[in-house]
Amino acid sequence: MDEIRLELRREDSFGHGDAGVSRPHSENGFGDSLSLLQSEKAVQEILQQTPVHGSDDHLIEFSEALRTVAKALRRAAEGKAAAQAEAAEWKRRFELERARNLRLENKEQSFKENNSVSEGGRLENSTSQPVLLNQEREHSNRACLEHGICSHEVLQDAKDVDSNMVNNKIMKKASFKLSWRCKGENSDQHKHDIVYFERGNITTAERSSKQISLKWESPPQTVVILTKPNSNSVQILCAQMVRWLREQKKLNIYVEPRVRAELLTESSYFSFVQTWKDEKEILLLHTKVDLVVTLGGDGTVLWVCAFKLTEPVFEMTLDNSEHYKDYLDSVLRGPISITLRNRLQCHVIRDAAKNEIEIEDPILVLNEVTIDRGISSYLTNLECYCDNSFVTCVQGDGLILSTTSGSTAYSLAAGGSMVHPQVPGILFTPICPHSLSFRPLILPEHVTLRVQIPFNSRSPAWASFDGKDRKQLAPGDALVCSMAPWPVPTACQVDSTDDFFRSIHDGLHWNLRKTQSSFDVPLDV
Secondary structure: HHHHHHHHHHHHHHHHOOOOOOOOOOOOOOHHHHHHHHHHHHHHHHHHOOOOOOOOOOOOOOHHHHHHHHHHHHHHHHHHHHHHHHHHHHHHHHHHHHHHHHHHHHHHHHHHHHHOHHOOOOHOOOOEEEEEEEHHHHHHHHHHHHOOOOOOOOOEEEEHOOOOHHHHHOOOOOOOOEEOOOHHHOOOOOEEEEEEEEEOEEEEEEOOOOOOOEEEOOOOEEEEEEEEOOOHHHHHHHHHHHHHHHHOOOOEEEEEEEHHHHHHHHHHHHOOOOOOOOHHHHOOOOOOOEEEEEEHHHHHEEEEOOOOOOOOOOEEHHHHHHHHHHHHHHHHOOEEEEEEOOOOOEEEOOOOOOOOOHOOOOOEEEEEEEEEEOOOOOOOEEEEOOOOHHHHHHEEEEEEEOHHHHOHHHHHHHOOOOOOOOOEEEEEEEEEEEEOOOOEEEOOOOOEEEEEEOOOOOOOOOEOOOOEEEEEOOOEEEEEEEOOOOOEEEEEEOOHHHHHHHOOOOHHOOOOOOEEEHHOOOOOO
């Protein structure tokens, strides 16, 4: 053991150098790597010189430890050498890049000087033809690499360059046009061109987030008023509004059969009010009506949105009923800001269906479609697909597929985000998932979602559409959802953004808290 310690001390003094002798080190630090290699060599010599007997367990353990140290020293030396070589290579590249940039700057400076000298020649001879300057070619290529798309050309008089430069002219980049990718010829997805390429830039022709303004080309003639049932305050407001619209605006007015009966009970004056008789006439209302006014809450708007509307919807709540004349006057006079609220189109596909004829009619929802476990005590087991690609298997209380207009409804209560109604997208929000990593998603508007009930599911699931029309989904059934091509145009009181923030402030009390008193803050001494 004394011999081994002495050998290590001797090697340590050799590896680090004597106190009185200075060892030169290379610029990149290869001397340190050499010392590590020499230390490893010393350990190997000790292992070879030290006799190890099988009966001495301590020497066996010590020799194994020395071998481990030798391996660690070798790895450290190799890693340090590789890092130093890489640093040297990056330094060499940096020097080359800096030299190349200096050359380009010198060329650019010389070009500017030549360009200023040749200004007099341009004024004297205006018939010269412009050609591409060859010495600016490298500068143009460098700008294209930095900014992605480049389509400019630098020109100079023909008399200042020779004919060889003309042959080196950069070819003009090909223009292109982007459009929505449609799923088949009969698809309801957007088919118009939306993106153009011009002068080296990609620009969109239309964006869903634009603020839309409606201007009446001819004054509106017919208005339908839909009210919340079993509300005396709404009934009084409806009578006042019908009278004002008839006397001041000379409009034709439609109401529900129930509302017309209530108005005639109050007075025979309201005999001019029109209504419909059956569902067939309801489906034809959009051909007669110019504007829809709802008196009530969100439930009244959801009932209106079950139809394929093309006329704007103006929502009037009891909070702003005192100013209904001013609001309606501005809407009828125009122009007004419009928010196109997207709806989901849902199809329930039964496993027992043999052909497309047996598939149920599509259902339109403005807020959300919910798939939950119903009265079952078992977790739901839902297989989710996005454009025929498997997404995940939902195990929990259920799943919410919501529009951005419905982001402040059930989806928000389940942990989803609040989204501006003009942001195109579909919210994918789980209800009490049996996984802490299952977070809500926001998917693009063009996708098609399919929620399948697997055959090995313990119990059926239930689907509800805007809180009504509840349907049972048996194992093997599927629910297919996509963005409907018929958005609901809602009239804004100011604009879509102002209305959105006012609604979350007034309706949800978003970020409402008591302001901290300045007296509670400790003063800096």
